[in-house]
Amino acid sequence: MKIRNIAPYLYVAPSLIIAFIFIYYPVMENVQSSFFSWSPFSDTKEFVALQNYTRLFDDSVFLVALKNNLIHLVISLAVQVVGGLVLAAILEDVVFRRVAPVLRTVYFLPVLISISVIGLLFSFIYNPDIGLLNKFLAMVGLEEYARGWLGDSDTAFPAIIAMGQWQGIGYITMLYIVAIQKIPPDLYEAAEMDGAGKIRKFLHITVPQVKEISFVTIIYTVSQSILTFSDVYVLTKGGPGNSSQVLSTYLYQKAFVDSEMGYASTIANVILGITVVVYLIQAKVFKNGQEG
Amino acid sequence: MMKKSFAVSICIILILLLVVGCGQQTPANTENASEGNEVTLTLFHRWPNEPFKGYFDGVIQEFEKQNPGVKIKVVTALNEEYKQKINVVLGNDNSPDIYFTWVGEYANKFVRGGKALDLTKYVEEDKAWSDQIIPSTLKPFTLDNKVYGVPVLMDVRMMAYNKEIFNQLGLEPPSTWNEFIQVLDKLKASGAIPLGFGNKEPWNGGLYITTLNQRLVSADVLAKDNNRETGEFTDPGYVVALQKLQQLIPYVNENPNAFSREEERNMFANGKIAMMPLHTIEFPYIKDAKFEWGTFNFPSIEEGKGDPSVITGAPEGFMISAQTKHPDEAVKFLKFLTSKPMAEKWVKETNVISTVKGAVNSSNSTPLMVETIGQVEKASDMAIWIDTILDGRIFNPYLAGIQQLLNGEKTPEQIMQEVQEAAKQVKESAK
Structure with a gap:
């Protein structure tokens, strides 16, 4: 009988131990390291209490990075989650039944391409001299808008965001397509009987029915957005003049270029904090992540 | 019950394996060394x-x-x-x-x-x-x-020039800043892009400043500022150096911050630009150029306090x-x-x-x-890259500032103010 009592704990033990060693322990280490000022080469760690945290507020680059992250987050949610849902609904509509499989592949393809390849592709598109974007603008008579997209502080970060949306939307759309396919058709039939149009059906049946998957897509999009690194790194490395810096690229710079490990840990904790807060709000709004 | 206890024991073994696997890490080298x-x-x-x-x-x-x-x-x-x-x-x-x-x-x-x-x-x-x-x-x-x-x-970073273009226009490699500007003017009047500048990776602009700082600021002051314990960057020469760089903006390709170093090099190799600062490491990339090219040391600057024979490298x-x-x-x-x-x-x-x-x-x-x-x-000394001779906390705002200077978003004075502040912080942490 005793065995029966401890058996469930033994089953979960391996994953708990792995999670503890590789996730929770490093997180705690990181929190601890953010109270010190140290470099990988110095033998001593100087205790600075909360100085690393107060320094964040005077650091103009950090504030730019934070602002950029938030802009990225809002746009990603709007384009990928809302846009992805609309796109999925359109693709699942009877009108598009014929071409839907082709379009699904078209939208999903960017997800499968490595970010370095996409970065290279987009640096050609944004190239001021031979870039497709400027050529296109010239073709439709909008030459005055042509510019060095990645070299201009005003357009560098929006250009990076645009690339991220192009790559990310396919994945979210795919998740929604699966969810929409699971909705029982009789719901739509009943709505049709009552005289509901396409938009009403979308708002009153599709949206509530995919609520659970929305929880997943929002979490996924938020965490992807907060952790954005490669998009920025391959296109601008945070430039020009730090205008496209995000938290993770700034963290990288602080840790591996400036050797300020303590401060880098602090930035990492901020990223963690934001993610946790967003998750909690979301879990509250959606009550919980349970199916049904 | 038998089955269950079997499962439990397997579980325990797996956990033990995990613990053992994670816990012990014998350095692999010790065995080799003792052999x-x-x-x-x-x-x-x-x-x-x-x-x-x-x-x-x-x-x-x-x-x-x-x-x-x-x-x-x-x-x-x-x-x-x-x-x-x-x-x-x-x-x-x-x-x-x-x-x-x-x-x-x-x-x-x-x-x-x-x-x-x-x-x-x-x-x-x-x-x-x-x-x-x-x-x-x-x-x-x-x-x-x-x-x-x-x-x-x-x-070593030298100024490379397209001899064909220079010969057509009857130009000589300049040896002073004023001559340099005259050459740039003539090149521009001929319709060519006089100078290449791909500053997407900001070190490139940083290396322009490395050379200009060396030419304009006296060697003692430079040595003192490059030392993290004494760096101040208050010499007016630093501001002048950035102003000189600003003076070059009309002569370089448009949108320097949007061009990568590779693109700059390709433009030179294709004969699209007449001059670019080229590293000796990069010489092999230009070997396919269909024209003759040469190099000269960066020109001396008339009011500069630095030794003009010093090479950047x-x-x-x-x-x-x-x-x-x-x-x-x-x-x-x-x-x-x-x-x-x-x-x-x-x-x-x-x-x-x-x-x-x-x-x-x-x-x-x-x-x-x-x-x-x-x-x-022959050179007695070398001007070493700004992004390795300085602490990252100083050169990062410096390089970012240069990108903003090229975009017309910051003045030389503002950049130096930021650099001075960064230097002050580094100096304090060095104590």
């Missing part, structure tokens, strides 16, 4: 790419043949990745015996952290070897009169870990690497300048290369 008299050295360099990798493999093979009992294990990582990895491996106890480094503050932080072996003794004992290294390249590896590294190669080389168990063998390898036959082989295979006297000669290099090295051997 007979064999010595294994780890070499960490930044060239997983050819022709450099092949060169190092060849040298190591030759060295192992000549020194039975010594084995060299190679670990490599490319530039940016190298910078990241070296921080990690030097931070723990398993550091490589010999590792690559750039010079300036980049190397000094290794020295201060006690990661680099003092090589003064070896340099003084074996004069026959150390005297054949170009002295101006050994100097950047010296801190407080102690030698901490061995220079192996050198990169820096040696790169190797340091030996202070924790190594076999310092003598490690030094022996570096001596072998910088012996004249190996240095000549280096130049021949990689087309990169060696720091050994006479290694670059007409048998293995183009006349242009030989001419360049002649200038280096």
Whole structure:
């Protein structure tokens, strides 16, 4: 009988131990390291209490990075989650039944391409001299808008965001397509009987029915957005003049270029904090992540 | 019940395996080291790419043949990745015996952290070897009169110009700033893009400033500011240097911040731009150019306080870990690497300048290369890249500021104010 009592704990033990060693322990280490000022080469760690945290507020680059992250987050949610849902609904509509499989592949393809390849592709598109974007603008008579997209502080970060949306939307759309396919058709039939149009059906049946998957897509999009690194790194490395810096690229710079490990840990904790807060709000709004 | 207890025991075994697997980590090297008299050295360099990798493999093979009992294990990582990895491996106890480094503050932080072996003794004992290294390249590896590294190669930044365009317009390579501006004016009037500037990776602008600072600020002040404990950057010459760079903006390609260095080089090789600052390491990229080209040292500046014969460039080389168990063998390898036959082989295979006297000669290099090295051997000093001689906390705002200067978003005074503030912080943390 005793065995029966401890058996469930033994089953979960391996994953708990792995999670503890590789996730929770490093997180705690990181929190601890953010109270010190140290470099990988110095033998001593100087205790600075909360100085690393107060320094964040005077650091103009950090504030730019934070602002950029938030802009990225809002746009990603709007384009990928809302846009992805609309796109999925359109693709699942009877009108598009014929071409839907082709379009699904078209939208999903960017997800499968490595970010370095996409970065290279987009640096050609944004190239001021031979870039497709400027050529296109010239073709439709909008030459005055042509510019060095990645070299201009005003357009560098929006250009990076645009690339991220192009790559990310396919994945979210795919998740929604699966969810929409699971909705029982009789719901739509009943709505049709009552005289509901396409938009009403979308708002009153599709949206509530995919609520659970929305929880997943929002979490996924938020965490992807907060952790954005490669998009920025391959296109601008945070430039020009730090205008496209995000938290993770700034963290990288602080840790591996400036050797300020303590401060880098602090930035990492901020990223963690934001993610946790967003998750909690979301879990509250959606009550919980349970199916049904 | 039987089944259940079986499952439980399997579970326990799996957990134990996990715990054992994670808990114990015997360093793999200890076994090798105790085996007979064999010595294994780890070499960490930044060239997983050819022709450099092949060169190092060849040298190591030759060295192992000549020194039975010594084995060299190679670990490599490319530039940016190298910078990241070296921080990690030097931070723990398993550091490589010999590792690559750039010079300036980049190397000094290794020295201060006690990661680099003092090589003064070896340099003084074996004069026959150390005297054949170009002295101006050994100097950047010296801190407080102690030698901490061995220079192996050198990169020099010269102004390259398209001789065809220059001849058509009857222009001569300028030697002063005013002449330089006149040349730029004439080039621009002819419809050509006078100067290439790809500043997407901000170091490129930083290297313009490296040269301009050296020309405008006196050597003592520069040395004081490059030292993290005394850096202030209050000399008015720094602001003038940025103003000079600003003066060049009308002559460079549009949107310099949107062009990468590769694009800049390609534009020069295609004859689209008339001049660009070119590194000797990059000479091979231009070899397909269909026109004749030459180089000149950056012009002197009339009001400048710096020595105009100084060349912008820096040696790169190797340091030996202070924790190594076999310092003598490690030094022996570096001596072998910088012996004249190996240095000549280096130049021949990689087309990169060696720091050994006479290694670059007409048998293995183009006349242009030989001419360049002649200038280096004559030069008393080198202006070392701003992004390795300074602390990252100073050069990052500096480089970001230069990008903003090119976009017209910041003035030279604002940039220097930020740099001064950063220098103040670094100075405080250095105490």
